Amino acid sequence: MREAATRFIQVALPLPLFQTFTYAVETGLANPIAVGSRVVVPLRNDREVGICVGLTDISPLKRKPKPVLESPDAQPAVGGALLDLCRWMADYYVVPLGVVLRTVLPAALTGANTPTPARKTRRIAQIGAEIPSLIERDKIFARAKQQRAVFELIESLGGRALVENLNEQLDFSPAVLKSLEKRGLISIVDEEVERDPFAQRGGLSSKRLVPTAMQQHAIDEMANAERGSVFLLHGITGSGKTLVYIELLRRIVDERGQTAIVLVPEIALTPQTVDRFRAAFGDRIAVLHSALSEGERYDAWLALKRGDKRIVVGARSAVFAPLENLGAIIVDEEHESSYKQGETPRYHAREVAIVRAKAEGAITVLGSATPSLESWSNAMAGKYTLLTLPDRVGGGKLPGIELIDLRKTAVDYTAMAQGGVDYGAVIREPLHHAIVETMQRGEQSILLLNRRGYSSFIQCSDCGAVTTCPHCSITLTHHRNPERLVCHYCLHKEDPRPDCVRCGGRNLRQRGLGTQQVERLLSERFPAARIARMDVDTTSGKWAHTRILDRVAAGDVDILLGTQMIAKGLDFPNVTLVGVVDADVGINLPDFRASERCFQLLSQVSGRAGRGAKGGKVLIQTRLPNHHAVRYAVAHDYVSFVRDEMEGRKDPLYPPKVRLANIVFSGTNEEATAKLAIQAGEWLRDLITTHAADQIAVVGPAPCPIERIKSRWRWHVLLKSDQPSELTRVPRYFMEKFDAPAGLRITLDRDPVALL
Numbered sequence: 100m101r102e103a104a105t106r107f108i109q110v111a112l113p114l115p116l117f118q119t120f121t122y123a124v125e126t127g128l129a130n131p132i133a134v135g136s137r138v139v140v141p142l143r144n145d146r147e148v149g150i151c152v153g154l155t156d157i158s159p160l161k162r163k164p165k166p167v168l169e170s171p172d173a174q175p176a177v178g179g180a181l182l183d184l185c186r187w188m189a190d191y192y193v194v195p196l197g198v199v200l201r202t203v204l205p206a207a208l209t210g211a212n213t214p215t216p217a218r219k220t221r222r223i224a225q226i227g228a229e230i231p232s233l234i235e236r237d238k239i240f241a242r243a244k245q246q247r248a249v250f251e252l253i254e255s256l257g258g259r260a261l262v263e264n265l266n267e268q269l270d271f272s273p274a275v276l277k278s279l280e281k282r283g284l285i286s287i288v289d290e291e292v293e294r295d296p297f298a299q300r301g302g303l304s305s306k307r308l309v310p311t312a313m314q315q316h317a318i319d320e321m322a323n324a325e326r327g328s329v330f331l332l333h334g335i336t337g338s339g340k341t342l343v344y345i346e347l348l349r350r351i352v353d354e355r356g357q358t359a360i361v362l363v364p365e366i367a368l369t370p371q372t373v374d375r376f377r378a379a380f381g382d383r384i385a386v387l388h389s390a391l392s393e394g395e396r397y398d399a400w401l402a403l404k405r406g407d408k409r410i411v412v413g414a415r416s417a418v419f420a421p422l423e424n425l426g427a428i429i430v431d432e433e434h435e436s437s438y439k440q441g442e443t444p445r446y447h448a449r450e451v452a453i454v455r456a457k458a459e460g461a462i463t464v465l466g467s468a469t470p471s472l473e474s475w476s477n478a479m480a481g482k483y484t485l486l487t488l489p490d491r492v493g494g495g496k497l498p499g500i501e502l503i504d505l506r507k508t509a510v511d512y513t514a515m516a517q518g519g520v521d522y523g524a525v526i527r528e529p530l531h532h533a534i535v536e537t538m539q540r541g542e543q544s545i546l547l548l549n550r551r552g553y554s555s556f557i558q559c560s561d562c563g564a565v566t567t568c569p570h571c572s573i574t575l576t577h578h579r580n581p582e583r584l585v586c587h588y589c590l591h592k593e594d595p596r597p598d599c600v601r602c603g604g605r606n607l608r609q610r611g612l613g614t615q616q617v618e619r620l621l622s623e624r625f626p627a628a629r630i631a632r633m634d635v636d637t638t639s640g641k642w643a644h645t646r647i648l649d650r651v652a653a654g655d656v657d658i659l660l661g662t663q664m665i666a667k668g669l670d671f672p673n674v675t676l677v678g679v680v681d682a683d684v685g686i687n688l689p690d691f692r693a694s695e696r697c698f699q700l701l702s703q704v705s706g707r708a709g710r711g712a713k714g715g716k717v718l719i720q721t722r723l724p725n726h727h728a729v730r731y732a733v734a735h736d737y738v739s740f741v742r743d744e745m746e747g748r749k750d751p752l753y754p755p756k757v758r759l760a761n762i763v764f765s766g767t768n769e770e771a772t773a774k775l776a777i778q779a780g781e782w783l784r785d786l787i788t789t790h791a792a793d794q795i796a797v798v799g800p801a802p803c804p805i806e807r808i809k810s811r812w813r814w815h816v817l818l819k820s821d822q823p824s825e826l827t828r829v830p831r832y833f834m835e836k837f838d839a840p841a842g843l844r845i846t847l848d849r850d851p852v853a854l855l
């Protein structure tokens with residue numbers, strides 16, 4: 100027997116190893132160590148922050164364990180319930196516990212030092228009141244190409260941009276900005292870094308709304324539910340789901356003194372929802388948005404842990420908020436794929452929310468107008484309680500939707516082939532007419548095109564070659580301002596070439612259509628219209644989304660054009676027209692969820708129209724008017740869509756009929772990557788025939804639909820099973836035992852949202 104004078108602890112470290120590490124606790128540390136405490140420990144020749152996950156009197160090591168260097172906190176950073184949740188995630192997603200713990204803690208706690216929030220001024224370039232028209236610009240900038248590029252970059256960033264960011268995106272000398280300023284085209288100001296602009300937002304009138312009978316029924320059902328219940332709140336767009344959440348939280352937080360988590364897909368895109376929560380709960384609420392500095396995030400975390408704030412609103416990672424006495428977790432727009440993390444640990448916040456809520460005796464509310472097929476089938480199977488809000492509040496009607504068949508109307512494709520895209524080919528007559536009428540009535544339009552950039556891609560008319568990214572198997576997208584070809588995966592940029600890379604031909608044509616191009620066409624057609632564009636390119640500034648949406652709310656925008664980011668929770672009563680420029684973008688992607696995404700997008704964007712007394716209508720341009728995703732979106736018929744779509748998930752089997760784990764192999768050497776995937780496939784088949792028999796199926800290996808990303812070739816093996824435990828056991832054994840040679844990487848994606 101070893102003597103027990105020293106005690107030992109098991110420490111989880113953020114390393115890619117499925118094990119914990121033993122360290123000795125010696126006297127002289129600043130704070131006592133308990134399970135959940137942060138510790139600083141020696142690792143190789145460095146120091147690393149880990150979490151104590153176990154105490155023991157006996158060391159399992161042959162050699163003498165190294166001592167813990169520091170114990171920085173008086174209280175454990177990770178509470179018992181949260182640690183259990185992390186253990187579940189580590190097991191389910193097959194990820195080392197230390198890696199999970201690093202994800203759930205604020206970054207400020209995982210570095211060796213605690214940072215102090217930085218506060219300084221920054222330099223902003225801003226376009227003046229007078230915006231020259233495109234024709235004027237040709238004159239003004241005739242001999243100043245760089246000035247034009249910078250000016251238009253600022254413009255495309257919403258009229259305001261950090262000078263620092265401009266320099267990152269464009270190479271230009273300081274003299275360019277000075278000249279623009281001298282000519283009165285822009286102004287340059289130094290501004291205090293905003294603390295938390297969300298906190299300063301006026302919020303809405305605090306006038307308290309009275310729930311309708313339907314809303315009240317839903318609120319009562321949930322408030323009186325058994326602990327651990329899960330609800331699917333299926334409410335059409337405009338049915339008042341947010342008020343249901345708010346009134347439910349009043350019961351749970353105000354009356355019962357419990358705490359709550361509200362998850363939204365992306366804070367920047369849902370300022371109106373956040374404003375409503377803030378108006379209702381004031382400073383009892385912590386809003387975790389992506390623009391917070393590390394220090395501010397840490398402040399919020401502390402306030403939640405201490406119980407100073409009792410409600411948190413945030414994206415995916417807010418599900419880990421350190422709240423005790425949890426009463427409810429609300430997952431708004433539960434079908435959104437942004438709830439799934441794209442890197443290790445690849446968790447789905449909706450699934451984590453349910454596991455956490457059940458473990459802590461809280462209820463979960465999944466809300467959506469277009470629930471994911473997974474949640475819907477769980478509701479049908481009786482695992483979740485279905486609550487329905489079938490009507491718009493105040494008797495409002497869902498807008499009428501009409502299709503415009505892009506195959507029928509004649510279009511001058513020769514003009515398109517010359518590179519000059521014809522407005523009439525892009526915006527067909529009925530949609531054009533509707534835009535004109537809407538503007539004449541002083542009302543607003545939203546136009547959706549789910550493809551950013553200028554023209555989608557460039558193709559050689561002689562040999563058919565499409566310009567692709569040198570690092571990814573992805574077509575490069577043409578952007579203007581500045582003119583470049585950009586890879587939307589790895590952000591590789593290059594200048595457009597005059598000739599074809601493959602055959603040297605000079606007949607390169609622009610094909611496809613992006614938001615930038617449509618913006619240009621609209622502004623040429625409607626020179627007096629106030630047009631705003633919202634896509635990844637115009638929203639790189641931290642508050643760009645909010646600024647654009649605030650302009651729409653204030654009535655300063657006639658036409659809001661954008662990608663799928665304009666389809667979410669916006670509630671503008673003066674928007675009476677929604678137009679979908681091309682419904683078919685993405686519908687043919689080689690992914691089993693492509694139709695589901697298309698249906699959701701069309702339903703969600705249609706829901707933006709006619710939210711006020713004036714009503715509204717929706718026009719959808721498509722080449723696939725008979726596709727079930729398009730057809731049922733037009734009919735506002737979610738249930739029929741699900742019925743048809745479920746049929747398509749039967750053969751081959753796809754979720755929710757079966758569960759998936761996708762194992763992706765990647766490497767810079769194509770042959771080695773393929774070889775590894777083939778070996779792994781055989782290894783898995785052997786394992787399964789000897790151990791698991793027919794409970795799990797191995798599909799592949801095969802190259803991923805996107806064969807190459809960021810210079811790495813990609814192959815995958817898909818595991819399918821209807822037994823969740825098998826998809827834990829087999830991949831875990833595989834990840835622990837199957838080694839990848841140096842340079843090759845294996846990643847596991849449990850319950851993938853896309854197989855691209």
Ligand code: ADP
Pocket residue numbers: 308309310311314334335336337338339340341342492493668670
């Ligand atoms: P959803 O999220 O379901 O699309 P919202 O929560 O955005 O719907 O509600 C739509 C609109 O109806 C909002 O402007 C909201 O303020 C209003 N509203 C919701 N419930 C009520 C109510 N009970 N009485 C009056 N207005 C309401």
Ligand code: ZN
Pocket residue numbers: 568569570571573586587588589590591809
């Ligand atoms: Zn690329």
